[in-house]
Amino acid sequence: MAFDPFGDHAEKGYLRNIAGASDPAIVKALEHQSVKLNIEEALSGLQTGKPLTYQDVLKTHETLFKDMYPWAGKDRFAVGREEAKPTGDPSKRDLGGMITKGPVAFMPSSHTQRGVDYALAMGNDPKTMRASPGEVMGHLAYAHPFLDGNGRTLMAVHGELASRAGIHIDWSKTSKMEYMVALTNEINNPGSNALDSYLKPFVREGSLSLSARQEVFTGLPGLSKPDERPVLTLVAGPDSASRDAVMRDTKLGSSSELVTDRPGQLAAIGKGSSLTIASVLGDEQTNNLIDQAKQAGFEVHLKFAGKSGIDDEMRSALKSLTDVMAKADRVQLFEGEGANIRELVDKSDMSLSLKSPKPWAVDVVITDEARKIEATNDLALKEKHLDRLQEAAREANDAQQQLIDNAQSFKETLERVKAKDRGLAALDAPGEQQSKSVSRRPSRREEGYGL
Incomplete structure (x- = not known):
């Protein structure tokens, strides 16, 4: 569980849970216990006799996770605003603002209510819910209103909407892996019928x-x-001994089996089993395997062991590394010779950790963040990647100072644009949102999400 927007995981546990637990196994057990104890109350609370609203979704989350998280019942946007107040740091308002998991980028936190309202406008209509329960779930999942606990909260809400429409889904017959693939396709392609086809x-x-x-x-x-x-x-990495050392020191075998043959790798992906492979990167077979794993709902973690000296072999490996990083959910960079290795960088969508990195590792991070800045039109994401680019550049030499200055200038421009957007958004009347038409399927690029 690497998701830690608060930045105090070590002191206060995963997402500041009430128990202060950080161990993933303990956290999952505590979450399950909270849901098990409170599910009857949560489901009963949805029996309002009225069309479900965003407040019903918030209340369901609060009920399910009140024994787990102090922020239970508060969406990502509200948590960010509360975090900004005592610190006086306006940047904290974007805490949890953009969340990505694997191939899915969820709705910006400032728009989660719009996304849920859109889904509820569909789901509260029994005819629409009967015809398109998968599409309704896709819109709910894309909104991703909470820092954690979205799946179970939205399952409870979706179950109530289905019940009101006179249907239910036999989840015991579904495959978790196939469901996740269909849900991912539905989120990335709204109205594509991907999840409805699977659930039918x-x-x-x-x-x-x-x-x-x-x-x-x-x-x-x-x-x-x-x-x-x-x-x-x-x-x-270019050196097999260093690759072996990475496998040994990070204890990959305890959580993922090393699979060396292609049929075995494909079989593991087909079964949804975690696996580890050794690769020199850049070859078509590895790229195809990554694509198949992503399509099957896998996360992709890349551990690269570089050399201390830059020779032709290392240059070739670094070129392939930057290409594969675009598909990876987490990247760790190591340096060493033979069995002696040292971690330099640990990088994911949620966090960046630099540990006195060598210049080549700094260049790799800067290149990846620059690519991500160019690839997105979302201002909050651009700013996040600019912050990371600056952080990496500070670890380099004086030659990177101009890069830091340019990034700061760009950030100031983004802040002015964001301030203007916030001013326009304030003109929207929340009470009018549910009355607007949902006949047109929203585009994921529309800030207003079709509302």
Whole structure:
């Protein structure tokens, strides 16, 4: 569980949980216990007799996770605003503002209510819910209103919407891996029918009782939870001895089996089993394997062991490294000779850790962040990657100072644009949102999300 927007994981536990726990196994057990104890109350609370609203979604999350997180029932945007108040740091308002998991980039935190309202406008209509339960789930999942606990909260809400429409989904017959693939495709391509096509064989007539819906949650823990996705780990680098040292020192064998043959690798991906491969990168076979793993819902982790000296072999490996990094969810860079290695960089969508990196590692980080700045039109994401670029440049020599200055100038320009956008957004009347039409399918590039 590397997601830590608060920046105090070591002191206060994963997402500042009430128990202060950091161990992933303990956190998952505590989450499951909180849901199990409170699911009956949460499902009963959705029996309002009125169309469900965003406040119902917030209340469901609060009920499910009130024994786990002090911020239970508060969406990402509200948590960010609260974090900014005592510190006086306006940048804290963007805490959890942009969240990505694997191939999915979720809705900006400032727009999560719009996304949920859009989904509820569809789901509250029994005819629409019966025809497109997968699309409704896709819109709910894309909104991703909370820092954690989205899957189970939205499953409870979706179950209530289905019940009101006179149907239910037999989740016990679904495959978690196939469901995640279909959900990912639905989120990335709204209205594509990807999730509806998958769920169609499992849609049943009739509403489930509260006790039956409660059994769904206790019987299928972790369904739709991205933290439990399998992982394809690539260990790469120009020196085989250093690659072996990375495998040994990071204890990959304890969480992922080393698979050397191509049929075995494909079989592991087909079964949804985490696996590790050794690679020199850049070859078509490795690229195809990465693509297949991503399509199957895997996370991709890359561990690169570089040499202390830059020779032709190292230059070739670095060129391939920058290409593969674009597909990786987490990247760790090491340097060493033979069995002696040292970690230089640990980089994911959520965090960047630099440990006295060598110039080549700094260049790799800067190149990747610059590519990400260019690839997105989202201002918050651009700013995040600019911050990282500056952080990496500070670890380099004086030659990078101009790069830092240029990035700061760009950030100031972005702040002016964001301030203007916030001013325009304030003109929107929240009370009018639900009355607007949802007949047009939203584009993921529309800030207003079709509202």
